[in-house]
Amino acid sequence: MSDTLVDPLFDLAGRVAVITGGMGQLGAVLAASLAARGMRVAILDLSTDPPPGAKALVRAIDDATVRVRECDVTDRAQVEAALALVEVDWGVPHVLVNAAGIDAPPDAPAAEVGPFEDVPFEALERVVDVNVLGVVVPCQVIGGAMAREGRGSIVNVGSVYGILSPDQRLYDFRREAGEVFFKPVAYSVSKSALVNLTRYLATYWGRSGVRVNTLTPHGIENGQPAPFVEAFAGRSPLGRLMDVSETVGAVVFLASDASSYVTGTNLVVDGGWSAW
Numbered sequence: 001m002s003d004t005l006v007d008p009l010f011d012l013a014g015r016v017a018v019i020t021g022g023m024g025q026l027g028a029v030l031a032a033s034l035a036a037r038g039m040r041v042a043i044l045d046l047s048t049d050p051p052p053g054a055k056a057l058v059r060a061i062d063d064a065t066v067r068v069r070e071c072d073v074t075d076r077a078q079v080e081a082a083l084a085l086v087e088v089d090w091g092v093p094h095v096l097v098n099a100a101g102i103d104a105p106p107d108a109p110a111a112e113v114g115p116f117e118d119v120p121f122e123a124l125e126r127v128v129d130v131n132v133l134g135v136v137v138p139c140q141v142i143g144g145a146m147a148r149e150g151r152g153s154i155v156n157v158g159s160v161y162g163i164l165s166p167d168q169r170l171y172d173f174r175r176e177a178g179e180v181f182f183k184p185v186a187y188s189v190s191k192s193a194l195v196n197l198t199r200y201l202a203t204y205w206g207r208s209g210v211r212v213n214t215l216t217p218h219g220i221e222n223g224q225p226a227p228f229v230e231a232f233a234g235r236s237p238l239g240r241l242m243d244v245s246e247t248v249g250a251v252v253f254l255a256s257d258a259s260s261y262v263t264g265t266n267l268v269v270d271g272g273w274s275a276w
Contacts, residue, residue, distance in 0.1 A: 006037075009258040013038025016093045017255065018086060020073045020138055021100030022066075023047040025222060026157065026244055030097055032056035033248045034255070035065040042086045042093070044071040044079070044138070045100070073100050073134040079141045087145075095255045096142045096154045098135040098194075102127055103187045113181050124186045131190030132197075139201060139212075147208035154210065155254045156198050160218035160270050162191025167235060173227035195266055202264030211263035213254050218270035220244050237272030 006013070017034050021027040022043030028051050031041045036056070048068050050057045060066040067089065069082040086093060104112045104123070112123045135156055146152025166183035174181040194214055201212040219232055221241040233239050250269050253259050268274055 010252055010256045012252065012256055015039050015095060016086065016090045017041045017095040017097065018044060018093045018142055019097045019099055020044045020134065022068070023050060024099060025051055026220065026247060027099035028054040028057045029244045030099065030248065030251055031066050032060050035060040037252065040090045041066045042082070043068045044073055044082050046070065046072060073138050074129055076137050076141060079137050083141055083145060092145050092149045093142060094152055096138060096146070096152070097157065097251065098138055098155065099157045100134045101131045101157065104184045110180060113184055115182065116185055119184060119186070123184070127186035128190045131187070132193045135194060135197065143201065143205065143210060146210045147205050150209040152210040153255050154201065154212040155251055156194045156212070156214045158194045158214045158216040158266065159187065159191040160216055160268070160273055161188045162195055163216060163266070164274055170228060170231045170235065173225070173231070198266065199264050206263060211259070213262060213264070214266040215247065215250055215254065216266055216268045216270065217242060217247050218273050235273070237275060240271070242271055
């Protein structure tokens with residue numbers, strides 16, 4: 001930790017966080033950033049390998065301020081076992097960030113990114129299983145432990161596509177190249193479910209001292225094709241994609257005492273995308 005004075009409202013030193021999907025692009029940055037602020041961070045993920053370029057996360061793992069537990073977050077028994085290990089090491093977590101999630105990958109089968117009418121049930125089921133049940137189960141297990149302690153903050157990572165329909169015009173370049181492509185419906189369905197799950201849990205656990213909020217980022221830069229970047233910039237009020245590090249401040253706010261009277265809300269970090 002730096003010797004720089006930290007505003008007590010934002011001070012997270014000594015607290016414990018669990019981040020699901022912490023080996024993903026967003027989760028890895030959040031894990032390293034929270035560890036740099038003095039937190040002890042447990043990552044729950046199917047992968048135990050940090051993403052390429054995640055040097056800060058690798059250093060934090062080497063320093064044992066971040067520990068990685070292989071875990072399928074849709075499997076309650078695995079989440080319970082992972083929580084037990086965290087409690088032995090560090091006690092009941094103070095913060096849970098549900099960052100685990102999947103979308104149709106760039107090499108998804110054509111049927112998955114084809115017309116809505118033809119999307120296979122199996123593709124819908126897989127995305128909803130991870131993106132919804134993979135949040136519900138950690139909330140049940142880890143959020144339940146927080147509630148018994150009488151304190152805690154849960155941050156469910158959503159998406160602008162959970163509050164707005166995807167702008168299919170961003171993908172015109174693919175269709176103009178002869179592809180059949182539509183941003184699939186499953187991601188939108190799953191992320192919209194999290195907004196109301198947050199509201200439900202905020203009211204359910206409010207008297208138990210557990211706050212629950214949604215973080216809605218949008219347009220994280222991740223090596224997208226130049227035509228997509230250009231189309232996105234033209235649609236974005238800020239005229240650019242988002243650097244993944246620009247999520248950190250919002251998560252620190254929601255995790256810390258600075259947001260002690262904030263629960264059941266959706267903090268949108270989208271460069272003004274939803275303001276049009």
